[in-house]
Amino acid sequence: MPATDSQPTSVIQRWTLAAVLAATxxxxxxxxxxxxxLPTLQIDLNTDLHALKWVLDAYTLALASVVLTAGSLADRYGRRKLFAVGVAVFTVSSAAAAFSGSIEFLIAARAVQGLGAALMFAVSLALLSNAFRSPAERTQAFAAYGATIGASFALGPFVGGVLTEWAGWEWVFLLNVPIGVVLLAITASKLVESSDPNPPKIDIPGQVTLVGGLFGLVYGLLNAAEDGWSAPHVIVALAAGAGLMTAFITIEATSRNPMVPLGMFRDRRFAGAQIAALAISAGLFSTFIYIMVYLQEMRGYSPIEAGLFLVPGTMFNLFCAAATAQLGKRVEPVVLIAGGLGLAAIGMVISAFTITADASWLQLQVGLVIAMIGTGLFNPAVSEAALDVPEHQAGLATGIHDTARQTGIAVGIAALGTLISSTDYVGSLQTLFLVGGAIGAVGAIAALYLFRGPRGSVPAAAPEGAAA
Structure with missing residues (x-):
């Protein structure tokens, strides 16, 4: 039996928080x-770097493309119900990924995983908001939510290395299955259903053009790295992607029920936060796949050693993120956003000059640690700025912000991959870090520009946003 509001509020809150944190x-x-x-998976499935990029991009593309629509579906049909569907899809597709016998099947399973992830992510904050009603309670719940994200990223590389080396890459995906089964049981028996009495209409034209546009751009960029920019299928894919993204913007500007009310971007700080999130995802986070290939294939690191390599940076990231709670009271958000993004750019430039075929462990750490210090300062501040909107738009703002982040990773992996050369991997990796640093620097400058002056106004309803 599902939980009901007749249960003590504290019991509902505890179960809701446990479910959301486990899903996150x-x-x-x-x-x-x-x-x-990925490098171990490449050997076992007899594939190449091109296909490995799709293993990541299939997941992030699906997540970025449908997270906003997933939130609308949850508002209409019930958040607990959609959360359960997301958990089920994610769990089943994780098992399918673990038993993949080919790279093509794995990529397909990862795309389905991304769809399940979009449902889970889109509903998580709404579930917390419904269970924790007072501002003080929500602050604590959201703090636990943020800490879970940070801890997961910090532990992830090491956990991935241990599972890959000691049990096999399949267990990277199988790990999700028992957690997913427990989550389904908790969701069905302990969580309370909630929905929007006046849900927005589903923006089907916007959804279709967004999915097609992002897929076209990523497909074109990934294949440009393999077949060259002049290949006919590359030109067609990039042109179609650009055309569909233009159509998406046109639809959102004229629709009465847009999935992305463009009027929200009249708020300079909101717009600046999305550009900054896009920049750090495309410039820094999308490089991790290439770092792992360098460490394991170029330098001979084991999966555990490669995972441990990222631990110092992630620890600095966590420490600096915690410090922003006090720093945020003394300085303007733009200082942490632009400053953090600037440090990430500096760290990447340093890495471009220290990554060589025989660089020491300490030399390799310098740039990465500086970049992760910047990320620790950046993340809490940019999330706060992105969600500093009227309460009724908090869920929409969250979806837009995550779309920006995941889109940055998906497009960044594809775009930066065009710089990688199989004949001179280390040299091309240096160029990749210089370009990634430039992307971060442009994002920092854009944030400084957009955060200065009056912040503008956020329209109260979608039609106003569409009119804008």
Whole structure:
């Protein structure tokens, strides 16, 4: 029997928080642990770097493309129900990924995983908001939510290395199955259903053009790295992607019920936060796949050693993220956002000059640690700025913000991959870090520009946003 409001509020809150944190942990871990397992997976499935990029991009593309629609579906049909569907899809597709006999099947399973992840992620904050009603309670619940994300990213590389080396890459995905089964039981018996009495209409034209546009761009960029920019299928894919993304913007600007009310971007700080999130995802986070290949294939690190390599940076990331709670009271958010993004860019430039065929462990750490210090300062501040909207738009703002992050990773992996050369991997990796640093620097400058002056106004309803 599902939980009801007749149960003590504290009991409902505890179960809701446990379910959301467990779901968040496996979502974040699934991004971090897979990076470490990719070189081993490449050998076992007899594939290449091109296909490995799709293993990551299939997941992030699906998540980025449908997370906003997933939130609308949850508002209409019930958040607990959609959360359960997301957990079930994620769990089954994780098992399918673990038993993949080919790289093509694994990529398909990862795409389905991304759909389940979108449902889980889109509903998580709404479930917390419904269970924790007072501002003080929500602050504590959201703090635990943020800490779970940070801890999952910190532990992910090491967990992925241990599972890959001691049990096999399949266990990177099988780990999700028992957690998913327990989550389903908790969701069905302990969580309370909630929905929006006046749910927004589903923006089907916007959804279709967004999925097609992002897929076209990523497909074109990934294949440009293999077949060259002049290949006919590359030109067609990039042109179709650009055309569909233009159509998406046009639809959102004229629709009465847009999935992304463009008027929200009249708020300079909201717009600046999305550009900054896109920049750090495309410039820094999308490089981790190439770092793992370098460490394991170029330097001979084992999966565990490669996972441990990222631990110092992630620890600095966590420490600096915790410090922003006090720093945020003394400085403006733009200082942490632009400053953190600037440090991430500096760290990447340093890495470009220290990554060589025989660089020492300490030399390799310098740039990465500086970049992760910047990330620790950046993440809490940019999330706070992105969600500093009227309460009725908090869920929408969360979806837009995560779409920006996941889109940055998906497009970044594809775009930066065009710089990688199989004949000179180390040299091309240096160029990749310079370009990634430039992306971060542009994002920092854009944030400084957009955060200065009056913040503008956020429209109260979708039609106003569409009119804008």
């Amino acid at each position: 942990a496996i979502l974040m871990l699934d991004i971090a642990v897979v990076n470490t397992a």
